Amino acid sequence: MSTSIQVRHSLQAIEQSMRELALWQLTPPEAEAFASTEPFCIDSMLAEEWLQWVLLPRMHALLDANAPLPTRFAITPYFEEALKDRQPSCLPLLVLLQRLDSLLNIEL
DSSP states (O other), X not given: OOHHHHHHXXXXXXHHHHHHTTOOOSSOOOGGGGGOOSGGGTTTSOHHHHIIIIIHHHHHHHXXXXXXXXXXXXXXXXXXXXTGGGTTTTHHHHHXXXXXXXXXXXXX
């Protein structure tokens, strides 16, 4: 199975896990939140908001455009910290994020 297909499956599993954990939101953050220049929009979004409204759409856009995927990728440490108060319930999501990190963290 190609890396692109594996990444797409991984993104779908992350979305499903977020839905199961009641982290999925129906309304996006305010437009100003997207203008953040901080990593993960940490100053304007919750971790799960950034994941849903920034990372997942951008990754799907890259896949849809057959564009190169990132090769140095590590989001799990941020989410381990951001979701530490919700563990162990968020452990399934963290496992999926680690899988995505592993798929994309490729030394060239």
